[in-house]
Amino acid sequence: MxxxxxxxxxxxxxxxxxxxxxxxxxxxxxxxxxxxxxxxxxxxxxxxxxxxxxxxxxxxxxxxxxxxxxxxxxxxxxxxxxxxxxASRDYDASIDLEKIRAKVLAINAADDERNPPELGLLERDLKRVPDARMMLIPGSDSTAGHGTTGQAAFWKKALVDVLQQPPMASN
The missing domain is CATH 1.10.1740.110 (Rna Polymerase Sigma Factor; Chain: A)
Known part of the structure; x- marks a missing residue:
């Protein structure tokens, strides 16, 4: 945090x-x-x-x-x-990412104000997860920033394409 x-x-x-x-x-x-x-x-x-x-x-x-x-x-x-x-003061989602064995799909929005993609943190950390993929929803005048990822209308059509991409892991 x-x-x-x-x-x-x-x-x-x-x-x-x-x-x-x-x-x-x-x-x-x-x-x-x-x-x-x-x-x-x-x-x-x-x-x-x-x-x-x-x-x-x-x-x-x-x-x-x-x-x-x-x-x-x-x-x-x-x-x-x-x-x-x-309670969020010491929250760190990056601990033990290497231990995750489930398939992971991380969805973020280009206009997310709380977790801005331009920092590159999500992309960097997902490389530590063996079977992770990432979807970035483009920002527009109809997206809702941080709230966009909770609206399936923005990501459901692209989901199949993203899941067919190779994992992000660098190993």
């Missing part, structure tokens, strides 16, 4: 903990910073750059989009959110 991904999580944690309404976790109502930080994190790390720009191509559209997000119903607990975000 590093880079922008960790910095954004840390900002969520610090914004809640520094909110006087949090009261060191002894609040009687949810601190306002919880919803604000959650909306901020979601916009900053999900939605896709092109799609978000298309949807909010003017300041007025951007303000309306943001106002809607901030006014939408929100269910959450500040202490639960803190635990969730803080």
């Amino acid at each position: 590093s880079g922008r991904n960790w910095m954004m999580r840390r900002l969520v944690i610090d914004s809640i903990r520094s909110d006087p309404e949090w009261m060191n976790g002894n609040y009687t109502s949810q601190p306002r910073s919880l919803k604000f930080a959650s909306v901020f994190f979601a916009i900053a790390t999900n939605g896709g750059t092109q799609a978000l720009h298309k949807a909010t191509s003017t300041r007025q559209k951007a303000d309306a989009f943001l106002d809607k997000r901030l006014n939408d119903a929100f269910v959450g607990d500040a202490n639960d959110h803190l635990y969730q975000w803080d």
Whole structure:
């Protein structure tokens, strides 16, 4: 856990903990910073750059989009959110990749804000997995950044082609 991904999580944690309404976790109502930080994190790390720009191509559209997000119903607990975000501080998905014996298909999106493909981390680490393949969904004004991989419409047609490619392992 590093880079922008960790910095954004840390900002969520610090914004809640520094909110006087949090009261060191002894609040009687949810601190306002919880919803604000959650909306901020979601916009900053999900939605896709092109799609978000298309949807909010003017300041007025951007303000309306943001106002809607901030006014939408929100269910959450500040202490639960803190635990969730803080629990990722030492997460490292690259440990023991060589031990994986199952076929692996890693799908990422070109416009993924949390796991940006331009860093090359996924491609580098998948070479350590004996039978791994990778699919990179091109970014567009209809993809959703980090959320794209959860939408089969973006990857199901290309799945057969990717599975026929040779594994990425370098050995």
